[in-house]
Structures are given as structure tokens and as C-alpha cells.
Amino acid sequence: MKITTIPVTPFMQNCRILQCAQSAQAAIIDPGGDSDKIIRALTQRGIEPSVIWLTHGHLDHVGAADTLRKHYQIDIVGPQRDEQFWFDALAQQAQMFGFAPQVPFLPDTWLEHGQTISLGEQQFEVRHCPGHTPGHVIFVCHSHKLAIVGDVIFKGSIGRTDFPKGDGPTLIASIKREVLSLDDDYRLLSGHGEETSVGQERHKNPFISGKFG
Ligand SMILES: [Zn+2]
Known part of the structure; x- marks a missing residue:
């Protein structure tokens, strides 16, 4: 599997292109x-x-998801349906983030916890990780030992929980249940910043190890 990272927006969000080596099928993840x-x-x-x-x-x-959906005539899949209020509020989000006006849209399909989605020959487990947002999902590929974790966890940090419907204890519980349950050698590809690993964050992330209050 080939992974290309394209930083987008002034927030340097890591848009990822995943390409299955066997089938050449490709997914665009989080085109911000x-x-x-x-x-x-x-x-x-x-x-x-x-x-x-x-x-x-x-x-x-x-x-950029709706523009790319129309350009390539492809579907938008995920996140989990509890996220709908953030999609309904896309126009307000544009003001909040200082972005160009955005016409609200919805995904073609919502995902549920425990579902498996395929990209060519590659399988990804969908894990629901609320806390940063209520319908946040991560995509775990066990055969390549990696997880696309969005804004759940970052190298040395965790997602913000001060937005509407964000919740700190819920986020920590999601990280422990859905991220730290993976082996230490799983790569973690976050929505911002460098990639890290489960082992590195288990031992060094101050929000998890309890070294900070
Ligand atoms: Zn976010």
C-alpha cells in the first residue's frame, strides 16, 4: 500500500492518498x-x-470533499452518523475557522463502529472514537499495522475537546479503548503533524501517561 500525504489548508491538515499496490484502487482521506x-x-x-x-x-x-466527489464522480464515506450536526453547520464552521464560504453537504454513507471497509485488496476496520467530535472514526489496517487517526491523537498530544459536543473524558476513553488496544508497533497517521506509533504515545504522550494533570 502506498501512502501520500498532502498538507492542505492554513491548518496544514494531512490529507492522505492511500493506494492499494495490488489493485491500484485509491482513497482520498480527509481532503480538508x-x-x-x-x-x-x-x-x-x-x-x-x-x-x-x-x-x-x-x-x-x-x-474539499464535495468538490472532489463531483470532480471524480465518487462517493464520500464516513464518518459515523453522530457527526451530522458538524456537516449541517459547515457554513458556520467556515466563519469559525476563517475559511471561504462553504455550502453544507452530507456524506453518501455513514460508517458504524466495527465495520470493515475495503480499498482494493486492503481491509480497514472502522473504530468509533468520540470525544474530539461525537462521530469521529479512525481507520485501522491490521495487515499494514497502521491507523489513520484524524484528530483523536497526535504525536505528544490529543485532540481539542473545547468545541461543541467535545468531551475530554470521552476522548481519553476512546484513545484507551480504540488506539492503545493496538500493538506498540502500529503506525499512527494523525490529521496534523508528524506520524507516530502506538508505543511512542503509550509511553511518552503526557495526556495518556498521566505525567500532566
Ligand atoms: Zn478536528
Whole structure:
């Protein structure tokens, strides 16, 4: 599987292109903005995407999704349906984040915890991780030992919980249940910043190890 990272928006959100090596099927994950930049990167690499996956409904993760859906005639899949209020509020989010006006849209399909979704020959387990947002999901690929974790956890940090419907204890519980239950050698690909691993965060993340209050 090939993974390409394209930082988008002033928030430097990590839009990821996942490509199955066997089938050449490709997914765009969290296209937060800069649709021209994403299309250019795909064209340069000769990639024809087959689907868009979303971890959650914050504008810096979904801002280019509707444009790319129309451009490539593909579906938007995820997140979990508790996220709908963030999609309904996309116009307000544009003001909140200081982004260009955004017309609200919805995904084609909501995902549920425990579902398995495929990208060519690759299987991904969907895990529901509320806390940063209520319908946040992560995508876990056991055969490649990696997880796309959006804004649940970052290298040395965790997602913000001060937005509407955010909740700190819920986020910590999600991380312990759905992220730290993976083996230490699983790679964690976050929505912002460098990639990390389960082992690194288990031992060094101050929000988890309890070294901070
Ligand atoms: Zn977010």
C-alpha cells in the first residue's frame, strides 16, 4: 500500500492518498481544502481515486470533499452518523475557522463502529472514537499495522475537546479503548503533524501517561 500525504489548508491538515499496490484502487482521506492541489497531486501520480473517506466533520478535514466527489464522480464515506450536526453547520464552521464560504453537504454513507471497509485488496476496520467530535472514526489496517487517526491523537498530544459536543473524558476513553488496544508497533497517521506509533504515545504522550494533570 502506498501512502501520500498532502498538507492542505492554513491548518496544514494531512490529507492522505492511500493506494492499494495490488489493485491500484485509491482513497482520498480527509481532503480538508485546496482541491486544486489535491487534483494536481493525483494527476501527477496517475492516480484515479475511487472513494473519499472522512474521519470527522471539521471543515479543515472535509472542505474539499464535495468538490472532489463531483470532480471524480465518487462517493464520500464516513464518518459515523453522530457527526451530522458538524456537516449541517459547515457554513458556520467556515466563519469559525476563517475559511471561504462553504455550502453544507452530507456524506453518501455513514460508517458504524466495527465495520470493515475495503480499498482494493486492503481491509480497514472502522473504530468509533468520540470525544474530539461525537462521530469521529479512525481507520485501522491490521495487515499494514497502521491507523489513520484524524484528530483523536497526535504525536505528544490529543485532540481539542473545547468545541461543541467535545468531551475530554470521552476522548481519553476512546484513545484507551480504540488506539492503545493496538500493538506498540502500529503506525499512527494523525490529521496534523508528524506520524507516530502506538508505543511512542503509550509511553511518552503526557495526556495518556498521566505525567500532566
Ligand atoms: Zn478536528
